[in-house]
Amino acid sequence: MSLIQSIASFITAGIIAASAAAILLILLRSLFKYLDRNPFNWSVRTVGRLTDPVIHSVRRLLIGFRIEPRVAPFMAVVLILVFGYFTFMLAENILNTVAGLVYVLSRPWAGAPAAITGYVLFGFLGLYTLMIFLRILFSYLTTGYPNRWVRxxxxxxxxxxxxxxxxxxxxxxxxxxxxxxxxILYLLQFVVAGTLLKGIFNLLIQSRDLLFTRT
Incomplete structure (x- = not known):
């Protein structure tokens, strides 16, 4: 599991770094505007160019809901945190599924076929849940249907x-x-965990060989 744990640590660090960098750029943009810096200054133009896509999308969203668009930077920070969290959830879902499959395949036992099926189904349901959330998020951000990821x-x-x-x-x-x-998806995951994965969860708890521990 050490390789998977290393990958998990790397992905977590990458998500945190990317989210922190994006938030820092939003804060710098707000600071430059507050200080009334020269808009033709290189740093001001660079920060503006990097943050315009996010700020403009959030501003359109706020206007659509008749909310004061001046709070767009704050809402952008919130959305970055939410997007970072769900990106982490996606990575966690995939890595936990892989870790579970590796664990089952490395320790053959009578319930292995059911556990393998359970991990695949559990991971698929988690991924599908995240895809629905991202679809909702992109629809509010007015991301166009021509975008291949949105399609x-x-x-x-x-x-x-x-x-x-x-x-x-x-x-x-x-x-x-x-x-x-x-x-529906949550209930299906609950059913899978309580049936196909019940045996392997008991083994994992006994061996304390969990990739992620929730508190």
């Missing part, structure tokens, strides 16, 4: 969300089908 998210999540939209009425102007999808 991938829509095509991958539409098989679940489309039937739910047809069955569940709108609540005012809000589509609550993604919330129902989250509940």
């Amino acid at each position: 991938l998210l829509y095509r991958s999540t539409e098989p679940l969300l489309a039937p739910l939209r047809r069955m569940i009425p709108m609540v005012g102007m809000f589509d609550v089908s993604p919330i129902v999808a989250f509940v």
